[in-house]
Amino acid sequence: MEKNSSLGNGLGGKSIILRLEMNTKEIKFGQVASAIFEAGGDMVAIDVIQASGDVTVRDITITVTDSVDVQNVTSRIRSLKGVRLVNVSDRTFLMHLGGKIEIQPKVPIHNRDDLSRVYTPDVARVCAAIQEDPKKAYTLTIKRNTVAVISDGSAVLGLGNIGPYAAMPVMEGKSMLFKELAGVDSFPICLDTQDTEEIIACIKALAPAFGGINLEDIASPRCFEIEARLRDELDIPVFHDDQHGTAVVLYAALINALKIVGKSLDSIKVVVCGIGAAGVACSKILLAAGVKNIVGVDREGALVAGNSYANSMWEWYAEHTNPERLQGSLKDVIQGADVFIGLSAGGILSREDVQSMADQPIVFAMANPVPEIKPEEVEDIVAVMATGRSDYPNQINNVLCFPGIFRAALDCRATTINEEMKLAAAEAIASAVSDEERNPSYIIPSVFNQNVVKAIRELVVKAAIDSGVARKIPRE
Numbered sequence: 202m203e204k205n206s207s208l209g210n211g212l213g214g215k216s217i218i219l220r221l222e223m224n225t226k227e228i229k230f231g232q233v234a235s236a237i238f239e240a241g242g243d244m245v246a247i248d249v250i251q252a253s254g255d256v257t258v259r260d261i262t263i264t265v266t267d268s269v270d271v272q273n274v275t276s277r278i279r280s281l282k283g284v285r286l287v288n289v290s291d292r293t294f295l296m297h298l299g300g301k302i303e304i305q306p307k308v309p310i311h312n313r314d315d316l317s318r319v320y321t322p323d324v325a326r327v328c329a330a331i332q333e334d335p336k337k338a339y340t341l342t343i344k345r346n347t348v349a350v351i352s353d354g355s356a357v358l359g360l361g362n363i364g365p366y367a368a369m370p371v372m373e374g375k376s377m378l379f380k381e382l383a384g385v386d387s388f389p390i391c392l393d394t395q396d397t398e399e400i401i402a403c404i405k406a407l408a409p410a411f412g413g414i415n416l417e418d419i420a421s422p423r424c425f426e427i428e429a430r431l432r433d434e435l436d437i438p439v440f441h442d443d444q445h446g447t448a449v450v451l452y453a454a455l456i457n458a459l460k461i462v463g464k465s466l467d468s469i470k471v472v473v474c475g476i477g478a479a480g481v482a483c484s485k486i487l488l489a490a491g492v493k494n495i496v497g498v499d500r501e502g503a504l505v506a507g508n509s510y511a512n513s514m515w516e517w518y519a520e521h522t523n524p525e526r527l528q529g530s531l532k533d534v535i536q537g538a539d540v541f542i543g544l545s546a547g548g549i550l551s552r553e554d555v556q557s558m559a560d561q562p563i564v565f566a567m568a569n570p571v572p573e574i575k576p577e578e579v580e581d582i583v584a585v586m587a588t589g590r591s592d593y594p595n596q597i598n599n600v601l602c603f604p605g606i607f608r609a610a611l612d613c614r615a616t617t618i619n620e621e622m623k624l625a626a627a628e629a630i631a632s633a634v635s636d637e638e639r640n641p642s643y644i645i646p647s648v649f650n651q652n653v654v655k656a657i658r659e660l661v662v663k664a665a666i667d668s669g670v671a672r673k674i675p676r677e
């Protein structure tokens with residue numbers, strides 16, 4: 202593991218474990234600790250693995266910030282006399298060994314009798330019952346509580362088109378969060394095709410096993426057609442998380458951030474950078490909520506009505522936003538903006554850009570894993586700052602939405618997740634932060650706030666019933 206390519210790659214602070222063999226006659230532990238500290242490592246745990254005679258083996262857990270190269274720490278240790286660096290492991294990689302989830306049986310199989318019920322011959326009676334009444338799939342199979350998390354690996358976080366194998370850790374993570382946060386069983390599926398028709402056909406073909414489909418990290422504009430077609434052609438909820446999950450959480454966060462700066466939705470100028478899956482959906486929810494002045498910017502600059510775009514979604518976007526027809530780059534159009542929403546790529550916003558915004562700027566730098574600007578670069582000049590990451594305050598991340606909204610959709614057996622249900626989820630998330638609690642570092646509840654999923658479920662089930670898409674009134 203020592204030559205692990207993840208070390209020192211700029212994707213965030215790391216926690217690594219160094220296994221050291223020390224000859225205590227030649228070196229004291231204090232000298233090793235000082236060397237680690239001087240090279241930029243922060244020691245957080247020490248475990249003695251072996252202590253015999255003059256030789257001790259210890260595992261030293263250290264964290265290093267983004268700017269510190271792990272190689273500095275390891276070469277510093279190698280330069281010490283009396284220490285042998287046995288191994289370097291990355292705690293994150295250790296947590297991924299063999300994947301992050303597994304499937305467990307719900308009933309034990311101890312004997313022939315058990316076997317003949319869960320499997321041949323008795324299982325055939327259950328199959329026949331479902332054949333007779335397909336609705337029974339909900340009561341007699343995993344369909345009732347299972348969501349497929351499906352990606353084609355084409356727009357994974359901000360890493361881009363990294364393919365289906367490399368996308369799996371993110372999808373496993375989403376599945377894990379479904380279960381941990383909302384008790385939803387979920388299975389990650391990464392398809393080895395990026396062809397729109399093939400993706401649609403694959404998902405339709407595997408839909409019978411699932412109660413819902415969570416599309417994830419599929420590049421725009423392909424994601425729009427895939428979602429629209431599947432929503433039309435399947436009778437279970439199909440939800441593109443990067444669009445709608447993100448939009449719901451962004452809207453909730455913005456409601457609370459505006460309360461802090463005392464501005465209203467209809468008076469603000471919002472610049473959205475990155476007009477892909479997330480940028481389009483976030484803009485749409487804000488337009489529906491009454492924001493009048495949204496300027497969208499992508500790689501080529503601001504989207505302006507009258508220009509022609511190969512991407513048909515951009516044609517629509519330009520027609521419905523940018524009322525002043527501002528032209529130019531992000532630098533040009535961000536001047537005087539009240540809110541920046543980044544859903545593009547890491548490091549593309551500068552401190553000078555933020556300085557050119559209106560008074561009390563709100564900056565939501567939501568690209569993952571590297572935000573458009575790091576909070577520490579602008580914390581003294583922003584009124585409210587948020588990112589998509591877990592390691593800064595104000596995490597605006599779709600994980601606040603997808604577990605709860607699917608919990609609700611499965612429980613009331615909704616045929617779809619509609620606008621009413623999304624707005625209800627946003628309301629539940631926003632109101633999980635009370636007036637007393639709300640402050641610039643707390644505009645959005647923590648992922649670990651146990652009330653969030655419950656609150657989303659309650660309001661979303663009600664919205665599904667009221668809007669006529671629930672097939673069942675759940676108990677409670």
Ligand SMILES: NC(=O)c1ccc[n+]([C@@H]2O[C@H](COP(=O)([O-])OP(=O)(O)OC[C@H]3O[C@@H](n4cnc5c(N)ncnc54)[C@H](O)[C@@H]3O)[C@@H](O)[C@H]2O)c1
Nearest residue numbers: 358359421475477478479499500544545568569589598599
């Ligand atoms: N915090 C969250 O919950 C959350 C949710 C969804 C997406 N995201 C992040 O948002 C980003 C986009 O995700 P997506 O699913 O919309 O991807 P996408 O591929 O659909 O869209 C990305 C868009 O950003 C544009 N872009 C890339 N680099 C740019 C630059 N330098 N300047 C301007 N535009 C640029 C691309 O041209 C594209 O239109 C990713 O970093 C992703 O991790 C965050």
Ligand SMILES: O=C(O)C[C@H](O)C(=O)O
Nearest residue numbers: 357358359443569598599
């Ligand atoms: O995966 C995340 O952390 C959020 C979002 O779905 C993203 O693609 O960045």
Ligand SMILES: [Mg+2]
Nearest residue numbers: 358417418443
């Ligand atoms: Mg995503």
